[in-house]
Amino acid sequence: MWSHSINDGSVGAAEAIAPENIACRPCERGSSDQDVRHVFTASTVYELPFGKGRPFLNGDGLAGKIIGGWELTGFGMARAGIPVTILVSRNGSDLPDGVADNQRPNVVPGVSLTPPGGRTPNLWINPAAFSVPAPGTWGNSGRNTVRGPGLWQIDMGLSKEFKATERVGLKFRAEVFNLFNRAQYGNPDPNFSDPSFGRITSLINTGATGTGTPREIQISARVSF
Numbered sequence: 764m765w766s767h768s769i770n771d772g773s774v775g776a777a778e779a780i781a782p783e784n785i786a787c788r789p790c791e792r793g794s795s796d797q798d799v800r801h802v803f804t805a806s807t808v809y810e811l812p813f814g815k816g817r818p819f820l821n822g823d824g825l826a827g828k829i830i831g832g833w834e835l836t837g838f839g840m841a842r843a844g845i846p847v848t849i850l851v852s853r854n855g856s857d858l859p860d861g862v863a864d865n866q867r868p869n870v871v872p873g874v875s876l877t878p879p880g881g882r883t884p885n886l887w888i889n890p891a892a893f894s895v896p897a898p899g900t901w902g903n904s905g906r907n908t909v910r911g912p913g914l915w916q917i918d919m920g921l922s923k924e925f926k927a928t929e930r931v932g933l934k935f936r937a938e939v940f941n942l943f944n945r946a947q948y949g950n951p952d953p954n955f956s957d958p959s960f961g962r963i964t965s966l967i968n969t970g971a972t973g974t975g976t977p978r979e980i981q982i983s984a985r986v987s988f
Contacts, residue, residue, distance in 0.1 A: 768798040772906075781864050784901050793906035794846045801843040809835045833923045840974065841915035845950065846907030849893060852956035857898040867902040868893040868955045876909055878961075887912070887951040888961035895955070911950035914967060914975055916941045931988045937980070944978035 771791040772780060782791045813820045814831015821831070851868040855861040874892040888909055896902045922936035941947075949965040968975035 764802045765800065766798075766802075767800060768795040769793065770795045781862075783865055783867050785860065785862065787901075790901075791906055793908070796846060796907065798846055798907070799842050801841075803839075803841045805837075805839045807835075807837040809837075811835060832925075833921060836920040836922070838918045839915070842913060844910040844913045847888075847909040847911050847950050847953050848906050849888070849904055849909060850954045850956075851893075851895060851902060852954065853895075857896075858901070859899060866896075867904040867906075869896050869902050870904050870908075882912075884912075884948055884963040886961050887963055888953075890955070890961055893955050909951075909953070912948045912963070912967075914947050916945055916947065916974065917943065931986065934985045934987065935982075936984075937982045940979040940981070941976060942978065947975035 769792065771788055771793075772782060782788060784790055810817070811830075811833045812818045813833070814828070815821055817831065820826055848865075849867060851866050853863050853866045855863040857863075858866070871892050871894055874889065876889055876892050878886045878889045880886075893904065918938065918940045919942050920936060920938040922934060924932055924934045926932050947967045948963045949967045951961050951963045952959045954960060966975065966977075970976065972979075
């Protein structure tokens with residue numbers, strides 16, 4: 764999926780941020796906080812070729828009963844990074860209207876937003892690409908001009924249903940989330956005035972469940988009757 768969400772600030776908890784210059788709403792036009800430009804998902808279900816009715820070990824032997832009947836599932840997801848607005852801390856006395864909330868720096872012409880050595884968690888944004896505006900002026904950097912890290916992960920599952928009797932069955936399932944245990948980084952520090960500006964210091968998901976966690980293994984059994 765390709766998409767592009769553009770706005771000048773939203774009303775609501777997701778993006779209720781005051782403009783840099785309240786007298787210039789068009790200056791806020793840019794990619795929205797929810798803008799995820801590229802998303803790819805794929806899912807698969809594969810019945811392993813063993814057991815009754817399948818090409819291999821399809822007899823009545825014990826091996827066929829144990830190895831047969833398993834189903835392998837997979838889910839893969841990848842998405843582009845989400846936008847980041849670069850901010851700068853300023854005194855109200857330096858602003859024409861005296862309001863210092865959500866101020867942005869100036870962009871240095873001709874300097875790449877990407878650090879010279881490439882993007883790493885230790886430095887995702889090039890500090891040399893920005894400067895503090897002169898007193899009495901607003902910064903010319905737009906909203907959401909930088910992208911955080913993208914995210915991708917693969918989840919796998921293996922399941923089999925056992926028949927105990929004609930009416931009672933047991934379904935066993937094992938699942939692995941983030942199979943390759945890929946580090947899923949959060950957004951970098953966006954405040955140009957911070958010593959840690961441009962560095963990533965957190966993961967995208969520090970909770971127990973959901974996309975972006977470290978590798979998790981889940982095993983379950985369900986009895987049906």
